[in-house]
Amino acid sequence: MLSDWCTWDDDYKSLVQSIRRDLLNIAGASGGVYTSVLMQGSGTFCVESAIGMVIPQNEKLLVIVNGAYGRRMVTIAERLGIETVRFECSETEYPDPAQLSKILDNDLAVTHVSLVHCETTTGMMNPLRQIASIIKQYKRTLIVDAMSTFGGVPINIAEMDVDYLISSANKCIQGVPGFGFVLAKREKLKVCKHQARSLSLDLYDQWAAMEEQEGKWRFTSPTHTVRAFKQALDELRKVGGVEARNERYIANQHTLVNGMRDLGFIPLLPEEKQSPIITPFYYPDDTRFAFDVFYRELKKRGFVIYPGKVTDYDTFRIGNIGNVTPEVIKHLLTAVQESKYWESLSFKNKE
Ligand SMILES: *Cc1c(COP(=O)(O)O)cnc(C)c1O
Numbered sequence: 001m002l003s004d005w006c007t008w009d010d011d012y013k014s015l016v017q018s019i020r021r022d023l024l025n026i027a028g029a030s031g032g033v034y035t036s037v038l039m040q041g042s043g044t045f046c047v048e049s050a051i052g053m054v055i056p057q058n059e060k061l062l063v064i065v066n067g068a069y070g071r072r073m074v075t076i077a078e079r080l081g082i083e084t085v086r087f088e089c090s091e092t093e094y095p096d097p098a099q100l101s102k103i104l105d106n107d108l109a110v111t112h113v114s115l116v117h118c119e120t121t122t123g124m125m126n127p128l129r130q131i132a133s134i135i136k137q138y139k140r141t142l143i144v145d146a147m148s149t150f151g152g153v154p155i156n157i158a159e160m161d162v163d164y165l166i167s168s169a170n171k172c173i174q175g176v177p178g179f180g181f182v183l184a185k186r187e188k189l190k191v192c193k194h195q196a197r198s199l200s201l202d203l204y205d206q207w208a209a210m211e212e213q214e215g216k217w218r219f220t221s222p223t224h225t226v227r228a229f230k231q232a233l234d235e236l237r238k239v240g241g242v243e244a245r246n247e248r249y250i251a252n253q254h255t256l257v258n259g260m261r262d263l264g265f266i267p268l269l270p271e272e273k274q275s276p277i278i279t280p281f282y283y284p285d286d287t288r289f290a291f292d293v294f295y296r297e298l299k300k301r302g303f304v305i306y307p308g309k310v311t312d313y314d315t316f317r318i319g320n321i322g323n324v325t326p327e328v329i330k331h332l333l334t335a336v337q338e339s340k341y342w343e344s345l346s347f348k349n350k351e
Contacts, residue, residue, distance in 0.1 A: 001176070005223040012223060013215030015230055020210070022233045026242060027165065027183050028156035035189065037207040038181045040200075040222060043147045043168035046180030048076045049201035050143060050166050051114070053192050055082050059111040062087060062103065062140075064095050064131070067121030068309050069145060073114050080197045085110060091122055091310050092269060097134055104138040114143040118153070118275045121309040122268060123317070125149070125275040132160040141188060147171055147180075148277050152249050152321055154242050163188050169225060172245065172277075172321055175232040178225030249276035252320035252329050259333035260318075263340070268315050280308055280315040288342035291316055297339035303332050 005012040020036040027034070039046050051073060055061050061082055063074045066089040077084040087103055089095045095115075104110065113135045118125045128144065135142045143164040146155060150165065152172025157165050167173075168180035182203060189207060196202035200219065209218045236245060253276040257267055260281060268280040283289055291307060294316070298305055308315030320329060 001224040001228050003227070005227055007221050007223060008216060012226075013213070016210070016215035016217070016221075016226060019226065019230055019233065020215070023181055023183060026151060026236075027158075029158045029183060033158065033185060033187075034183055035186050035207065035211075036181055036183045037189075037203055037210060038179055038217070038221075038226070039203065039206055040179050040217070040219070042177060043166070043171075043180050044072065044076075045201065046166050046168060046182060047073060047145055047147075048080075049196075049198070049203045049206075050164055050182050051076050051082070052080050052198050052201055053196040053203045054141065054143065054164060054188070055112050056195055059083075060085065060107070060109040062107070062110045062113045064100070064113065064115045064126075065089065066091050066093070066095065066124065066126070067116065067119030069116045069119060069121065069147070073116070073145065082197075083109070091119070091312065092124065092273070094124075094127055094273070095131060097130060100131065100134055101138070104135070104140060110140065112141045112143060114145065117144055117146040117155070118149045118277050120148045120278055122280055123275045123278040124269055124273050125153070128155070129160055132162060136161050148321075149275070151236060151242060152245050152277065153275070154246060157183060169229045169232075172249075173229065173232050173236060174322055175229035176225050178222035179229075246276065248325065249321055251326050252276065252324055253279060255326040255329040256318060256320055256332070259329065260336065263333065263337055265336075268310065268313060277321055278306070278317050278319040280310060280317045283314040283316065284340075284342065286342050293341060294339055297341055298332075298335055301335035301338065303335050 023036045024031055024034055039049050061077050062085045063070055064087045065071055074084055074086050115131055117128050132142055141163045144162050146165050146167045148171050150167035150172060163185050165183045169175035170177040192204045206218055209216050256279060265281040306317040308317060
């Protein structure tokens with residue numbers, strides 16, 4: 001990242017092309033059927049870019065919602081004037097396959113369906129394979145937000161016939177923030193010219209530029225971030241690829257949950273629904289607990305956690321992706337134990 005790269009120079013463009021190929025390899029996709037496009041901005045910019053381009057005028061999007069990121073897709077689509085239906089599910093339950101089939105059976109105007117793979121709100125992993133097969137059975141186009149799973153959880157888009165998959169540089173691939181990417185079926189993307197509702201986020205035009213000019217972005221690309229991403233991809237390969245990374249994340253998550261249980265914390269989700277990415281815990285059942293104090297105590301000890309995002313319960317979340325090992329999680333657990341300030345407060349204060 002300390003070297004400058006020229007956005008139009010051949011060395012840089014070949015770096016971009018190699019990244020585009022690496023991404024397809026990670027997704028188990030062949031370059032004949034699928035292609036990849038990189039897009040400036042954070043993950044949400046990429047979601048907006050994809051949603052804003054893939055749905056033609058007068059066609060309808062169904063969004064499966066069981067958390068904040070599903071809701072964000074609805075907001076994006078509505079803001080862009082796309083006719084949108086939401087299939088609202090409980091934040092702690094999988095979408096009901098029978099209900100989904102019924103919606104697709106009844107509403108023939110729905111042409112596209114979008115789903116968040118792991119809802120980072122709860123850390124719940126949606127059953128992508130099962131939902132994809134229903135959507136394909138009803139011959140709809142499938143858009144998957146795999147922001148928080150791609151690179152850390154094995155996903156084969158060719159096998160599941162996913163049409164569009166969206167993710168970003170800085171989650172499981174462990175790059176630095178600054179851009180995201182969309183893996184797309186060529187035959188679907190090919191017919192999307194002039195369909196985008198934005199100029200700078202026009203995924204088709206970005207793709208056309210990258211194809212025709214072999215790795216050229218239309219507008220200034222985040223060169224340092226892109227170079228760092230290539231490094232992150234090389235490191236992913238060196239540690240043994242997605243499977244190996246997935247195992248480390250699982251080991252992190254198990255160490256975390258077991259240790260937190262020992263300290264008296266209860267996870268929101270049952271084990272089988274929980275992803276190895278991020279874990280919400282209920283607030284302790286103690287009126288002296290305040291999230292911001294707990295947060296500050298942990299931060300003093302070198303750890304930053306997330307506030308909860310679930311609507312119905314008071315929770316906080318602990319993420320365990322990135323360059324984190326079970327050793328690090330053990331240090332975190334010690335910090336959590338030391339930060340349980342509410343247990344050492346004397347009852348006198350309350351009186
Ligand atoms: C992080 C995330 C996003 C949004 O990414 P930003 O980079 O914050 O814009 C979207 N969807 C999911 C599932 C995420 O985890």
